[in-house]
Amino acid sequence: MSTVARERPAARPTGAPAGVPPRAELPAEHGRRRLRAGPVETVALAVLPVAWLWSTQEVLGQDWLWPVVGAVVSMALVAGLVRAVWPAFAGTAAAALVGAGWVTAVSAPDEALLGVIPTPEALRATMAVLGEGVQSIAWALSTPIDAEGAVLAAVVAAAVVLTVFVDLLGHGLRAPAIAVLCCAVALVLPIAFRIDVPWFHALPGVAAAALALAAPTIDDRVALGRGWVAPVALVAVAAVLAAAVPLVAPSPRESTLDLPTVEDLLRPTTPVLRTDIELGDELRRPEARPVFTYSTTDGGPIVTRLMTLPLAGPDGFLALPPEAAQPSPLVEGADLGLAMQMTVRMSDVRAEGLPTPERASGVEPPEGARWDDANDALRIEGSLETAGLEYVAAGSRSTPLAELAGAASTGHDELLALPDAAAAIGRQGAALVQPGMTAAERVRAVHAFMTEGVWDYSEQLDLPGFGGAGGDGWAALEGFLETRSGYCVHYASATAALLRGAGVPTRVVVGFLPGSEISGGFAVSTNDMHAWAESWVDGHGWVRVETTPGAGAGDASPSPEDDEQTQAPTRTPEPTPTDAAPTSTPTPSAAPSPGAPEPGASDAPGEGAGPGGIDPAVLRAWLLGIGALLLLALPWAVRQAQRAVRLRRGAPGAWQELRAALADAGVRLPASATPGDVQAAIAARVPPDAAAAADRVRLAAERAAFAGGPREPGACDADVRIAARGLVASLPPWRRALSTALPPSLVRVVPPLDVA
């Protein structure tokens, strides 16, 4: 019988006024247990990260799918199991641990214990791999990016971070309203990656977000034994409507407003200069970033070489394996023209080589670099911090084609070879020349073929089967010669292959156009990256054969005064002005208006806004800021509207509003909670005056609902304000800010019943 006293609920203090009902205090674990998500919501939140990533398959392919699904599913399972015993946050922490294991296993399995447990070395290796992966994605020149190695690690890491984020918000903080923000994915992706995302790729992401939003309601209805068809149908309709938006609305990339890109957001990343070329891929041109500045002893601009591709491989031109040697004069017994020296100051980039004059005659390799004689390039050994690197290189400019007089090309016969796949192009090149022609005449004949008539510059391939497909580069090049539409890589490769067929030893060079003039020298950005062909002509050495439309007439510009003549762009960082490219309308970065400074590009003094006008960059930043604020404030605004509507319904509406305010404060009482339970929960958290105000609202609402009392709007507004303020004040500041920005009550006020 000793159990008798123990069982009794806490009695009302005898001194309490008779008018106040005894407060049935809820057990402590009551509220915490209520914070659990239902089964549908749990599934929806677990699906969300994968569905979101799914919409990027145009960029990242599908190779990441199974590793990511494995990571997300195992994280969700572990989190669910842990959450069955411990509080929700422990589940999130466990999921984060599992996710860290996955990232380690994908990025640095050899350094980790058992392949998954990170050690300090593994952590360092992981960070390095992730950095590489992020930069590979941000600076990839073509899509899709193969999700292998570092890229796969970056994608898995993104999925892990996303899963932890969703888990923390959805389960830990019970604010599934975050799903609203995920709806914006379909809008953001095309801008971020500068590609068109097919609407059906975004559909799973949108549907999962809609499901995550509706899941609490579905769980409630299932728990209450009501039909779940209606909310699921609503989710389907919402998903279809959201997915239909891209079909009817213009693509944000085509709007005149220049929205920010992922590169803008990832500004601190280091640009990657890739010197291998893919003939079958479309060009994806990242935002311009500074690569280096230089000054020359004669004050003129110069084309610089980053890497030479002498080998005609099975899929296009390739670099040879590096061959260490001392820098040697590249042109034996040739007229080197006017010798000059250039002083290079590097910005932070990641590349295999460093820029040198197009015809280098002597280089003092800086620490960490050495001369690669096989490819005539200044190679970087391992990884080198290029920021601030400074070195001097001597060399000269290429001879203009018109001045070529060489009769033959000797000593480089290995540069005449073409693979079988390119034999047709070789024959085409041979047909362009007559047997009696000198080497210089042959070069001029091929150059004429490549520049006369209509040749389009386009960063997108018009060839069926290409454009993101990869694969057979020579077939793509044949297609290019038929359609006469491509970008510098195609012009350089085609010219080189034709010249080889015409009997002139030729190779492809990847390097930079002279760049834009700044005080005391020139600045070269990533947009100045270029490729061209280079032929050996006795007496002249290596001669640049420039055939890309708009990139110069084949002559190096001897001085800045000859800008108009040589057409080498020195003001805009774009190597190929778009007026030469009829198909370039969908290329977003192709047409920066001449007056608008490129954000992040070399901010040359004097390149600001025109006098009297608003700087478009400033205007854009303001518009973006306002837009972001509006998006962030959306849940809050909806919540305010909800409150206004509720208060118009008189006392019962005011009571609903108080219940919502309680939910915002993190307390969700189940549907079985009576007004007294709600009142007790409020009173336990607020000062006495606010508790009394809440009680007045309760009595007014009960009188209106159960005794036909008055319902005029506004009578309870003041009391609601007092009580709601008390509830908000009971939260710690960070929780207050969170519940204001993402009110939990927006999604669900009354969680499902706890049916035994």
Next chain:
Amino acid sequence: MQADEQVEEAVIERAPGPASTPGSRIEDAVASVISGKAEEIRTVLTVLLAEGHVLLEDVPGVGKTQLARAFAAAVGGTVRRIQCTPDLLPSDITGMSVLDQGTGELRFQPGPVFANIVIADEINRASPKTQAALLECMAEGQVTVDGVTHRLPTPFLVVATQNPIDMEGTYALPEAQRDRFMVRLEVGYPDEAAELAMVQARETAQPLDAVRPVTTLDEFRADIAAAHAVRAHELVERYAVRLARATREHADVRLGASPRATLQLVRAAKARAHLLGRDWLSPDDVKALAAHVLPHHLVLHDPHARHEDARAVVAQALAGTVAPVMR
């Protein structure tokens, strides 16, 4: 007398004022005798207002009789005590007709049941026949002897006490009989402070003697009528019905709450609403009383189930029933 004065002062301090109702005055008066048992006092007062009866199941000496006497004193009514034994006859309870020697007529001699508050001690020791007679009085509110019907006084409250079932020589109340009690209550031991206060209060005098009627019987009858007239919205009544049905559908329950239990629940809830100064029924009234009114009506599958198990079933029914939404 010093302690008594303090108690009285306390009563006087809180008695006046617009919020003072007969109910709250009775509560305060009883609380001055039984300390630390506010919840139980409130429950018994609710039953008294709802014209129900209380079944106290508890060990001896925890103040059951004191509680009943204090109530009787506070309402200015009479209190009688029946000690139930196996040889107790029905007429020992109801009374009988006796020959008046002076007039030579048969005169009805009322039994102990004719009182405002009747304490039936150890009701499970009485024979089933006697139990039945008492329970009939409780249900009908009247006694019929020799073809003559005698009305019992109002208010009329039976406080039956019962020893724990596992004691020997008892006839446990059958379900049908238990059904007639509105509330089954355990008084329980007082906590340390209350027990100390009780010991100190009785050093000088019996606090029960100090209890004066705080209301008249007529006033109290009007209170009962007012409690009966509390408005019950359909939504709230439906909530009570759903609660009762939920106990019937529970997996552990062989016999759920009867419709009579539902009636008692609503009636008791109305009394609570009236005590709290409302003229409408709130879902909270139903919820608060369900834990007191419903459990003893349930029969669980497990023959060794205890009262706590039935209370757990009711708690689960409460957690599984949607409260009315105020619109």
